[in-house]
Amino acid sequence: MAHTAEFPKDGSTIESGKASTASAPGQVRSRYLLSLFAGLFGALALFCLTLLVLDRTGNLPPPAFSNISCADEKLSFMRDNPIQSPNLLIIGSSVAWRHVDGNVLVQTMPELRPMNGAFCGLFANQSTYVGNWLLDREPSIRSVVMIADPQDFAGCWRVPTAVFNREHVDPYVYEKASPWSHYLRYFSPKSLVRNALTVKAQRAGQIEWDPLVFNRFGDGPLDTPNTRELLYGRPEPLDRSCFKALRDMGTRLQQEGRRLMVVSTPLHPEWKEKYDPDGTFLADFDRRVLNSISATGATYWNADKDWKTPVTSFVDAVHLRWSAAQEFTAALAEQMRNAATGPAPSMETARVP
Numbered sequence: 001m002a003h004t005a006e007f008p009k010d011g012s013t014i015e016s017g018k019a020s021t022a023s024a025p026g027q028v029r030s031r032y033l034l035s036l037f038a039g040l041f042g043a044l045a046l047f048c049l050t051l052l053v054l055d056r057t058g059n060l061p062p063p064a065f066s067n068i069s070c071a072d073e074k075l076s077f078m079r080d081n082p083i084q085s086p087n088l089l090i091i092g093s094s095v096a097w098r099h100v101d102g103n104v105l106v107q108t109m110p111e112l113r114p115m116n117g118a119f120c121g122l123f124a125n126q127s128t129y130v131g132n133w134l135l136d137r138e139p140s141i142r143s144v145v146m147i148a149d150p151q152d153f154a155g156c157w158r159v160p161t162a163v164f165n166r167e168h169v170d171p172y173v174y175e176k177a178s179p180w181s182h183y184l185r186y187f188s189p190k191s192l193v194r195n196a197l198t199v200k201a202q203r204a205g206q207i208e209w210d211p212l213v214f215n216r217f218g219d220g221p222l223d224t225p226n227t228r229e230l231l232y233g234r235p236e237p238l239d240r241s242c243f244k245a246l247r248d249m250g251t252r253l254q255q256e257g258r259r260l261m262v263v264s265t266p267l268h269p270e271w272k273e274k275y276d277p278d279g280t281f282l283a284d285f286d287r288r289v290l291n292s293i294s295a296t297g298a299t300y301w302n303a304d305k306d307w308k309t310p311v312t313s314f315v316d317a318v319h320l321r322w323s324a325a326q327e328f329t330a331a332l333a334e335q336m337r338n339a340a341t342g343p344a345p346s347m348e349t350a351r352v353p
Contacts, residue, residue, distance in 0.1 A: 051183055054196055058203075061195035063172070063182035065164040069195050070094075070120040070220075073202075073212045075164070079173045081216065085140040086115035091131040094120040094220075095265040096147035099320055101329045102217025108333035115141070116218035119163065124148060124242035125156040126163045128249045133166055135252075137174060143259040145336070146246070149267065149318045150285040153243060154236035161245070223322040224315060230268060232317040234275045238285060243292040250296030260298035261339055262289055263332065267304050271317035301335045303328070 054060035061069065062076035074097075090100050096118030105114050117134045118127070127146065135141055168185070171177035202212040208224050215221065246262065253260045264285070276282055282304070289300055313324030320328060 058200045059196045061199045063179050064186040064188055064191055065169055067191060068121050070212060074119050075169060075173055077214045083115045086113045086138055087140055087142045088112050088114040089134055089141045089144045090116045090118055091127050092118045092147040093122045093127060093152050095149050095318055097220040098222045099147060099265060099325045099328055100219050101326045102219050104326050104329040105333050114217050123156045123159050124152045125161045125245035128245040129161050129163055131249060144253060145261045145263060147263045147265055149265050151235050153238050156239045156242040221322040222319055228316050230271050230317040235281060238288060243288050247292040250293045250298045254296045262298060262300045264302045264304050266307060266309060268314045268317045269311060299339045307331050
């Protein structure tokens with residue numbers, strides 16, 4: 001016998017069913033949003049905990065402002081070790097970072113207060129970007145020395161000139177702003193993990209070819225008795241935009257009454273014999289440098305041509321071991337003294353053949 005359901009005449013059961021059905025999608029949405037926010041909060045908490053653990057164990061890399069580990073480490077060093085009223089700024093790529101010993105400069109010229117503002121892996125346009133930033137922040141700087149190898153002046157077109165965002169780096173370096181927000185802003189799990197695996201050993205100088213060790217002036221000694229392959233191959237064609245960046249910096253310094261010296265670092269004889277046997281590439285580089293600074297009163301020292309050092313001084317095609325870098329610094333100081341006391345312009349000036 002069939003039975004029929006009996007419902008109250010007031011329809012309360014029907015209305016209750018409608019309400020139950022209507023509320024289901026809302027409950028699903030609430031649970032979804034709750035799960036989403038819980039997941040986000042959990043991921044953030046895990047990330048912060050990871051940073052804390054890395055920091056406590058000495059394995060925390062600096063914020064990835066440039067995503068170049070040695071450059072970011074240099075920014076961290078500058079934050080923790082400010083140089084009071086520097087009057088000499090060294091800029092360039094790794095050859096400027098690793099080929100200058102500020103202690104030798106000060107011993108030779110006690111009036112100097114050098115700041116090594118060189119970052120590894122930079123092209124000429126990027127080096128001048130860093131230089132302009134430091135000149136804006138350090139008004140006491142009166143002289144700039146840019147040390148480069150010719151390959152720094154090839155390929156500027158393919159890299160961003162701005163190595164980092166000055167608006168973010170300024171408060172980090174000069175105002176000791178908290179770094180934690182920058183780890184979120186520049187979050188890159190892959191680079192964070194990669195750098196965390198090596199940064200402690202690099203800071204201790206335990207990774208022979210990639211130490212992140214600084215002296216009090218920001219120089220980066222490459223102190224090893226060993227030698228590796230030439231490493232650097234055939235150079236790319238020189239890039240006019242690189243030389244424009246140099247010219248613009250020279251013009252700025254001249255207008256501000258500051259001095260610029262450009263130095264071509266020594267190069268391994270075997271590299272020159274292999275990749276520039278007739279010397280045309282290096283001659284073109286010299287000519288372009290001189291053209292770039294011809295109207296700025298800057299000086300140019302071709303250390304590759306004028307400063308002699310044995311082959312054993314090199315660890316690869318362009319880098320000197322630290323003992324040779326100290327000798328090179330003494331020769332650099334002599335050239336700087338001549339530039340400061342001689343007639344202006346002095347040394348090899350912007351005379352273009």
